[in-house]
Amino acid sequence: MRDPKIGEILVQSDQLQRRVKELGAEISADYQGRNPLLIGVLKGAIFFLSDLMRQITCPVEVDFMAVASYGSSTASSGVVRILKDLDAPIEGRDVIIVEDIVDSGLTLQYLMRNLGARSPASLEVCALLTKPDRRKVDLPTRYLGFEIPDRFAIGYGLDHDERYRNLSYVAAFEQ
Ligand code: IMP
Ligand code: MG
DSSP states (O other), X not given: OOOTTEEEEEEOHHHHHHHHXXXXXXXXXXXXXXXXXXXXXXXXXXXXXHHHXXXXXXXXXXXXXXXXXXXXXXXXXXXXXXXXXXSSOOTTOEEEEEXXXXXXXXXXXXXXXXXXXXXXXXXXXXXXXXXXXGOOSOOOOSEEEEXXXXXXXXXXXXXXXXXXXXXXXXXXXXX
């Protein structure tokens, strides 16, 4: 039986794969002759990141950060704590932050400031999903997969209490 908490499908699996391919091609063209560093934000971004990275044709490296935002599990407070920092400095590197979803934008705003202070050569954002209706801060998101409605999303890395990350599509969570 299908899990009743898995609601309406917001982005189908084949749509995800097609868009990831396009983003990979765009990044490959933009970073031609360079050696970008993808920074995945754990844990939600790893599914997107591993698919995206395999669509990038220039030499590319990867590192990870884990952050926790204080406050409730469904609303970001903007106060962010670093749980795991990068393995290596990013000074002089062409950095692309890879995020699963930009909701209020507060987590990303913090990450942009934090990483921007480490003197990278360039700093861009690649986010799979965004919920424009919930945005509190304006952020330059260079690469964006899909805009979704204001629903709590699960699947393709996105979780509800650590579950449903393994769905191959993005669905709305039914409370
Ligand atoms: P923000 O700081 O409000 O932009 O929240 C960003 C983080 O909250 C994301 O990286 C996700 O981990 C989590 N998040 C926000 N919206 C959702 C959602 O709809 N489903 C699952 N996680 C979400
Ligand atoms: Mg996240």
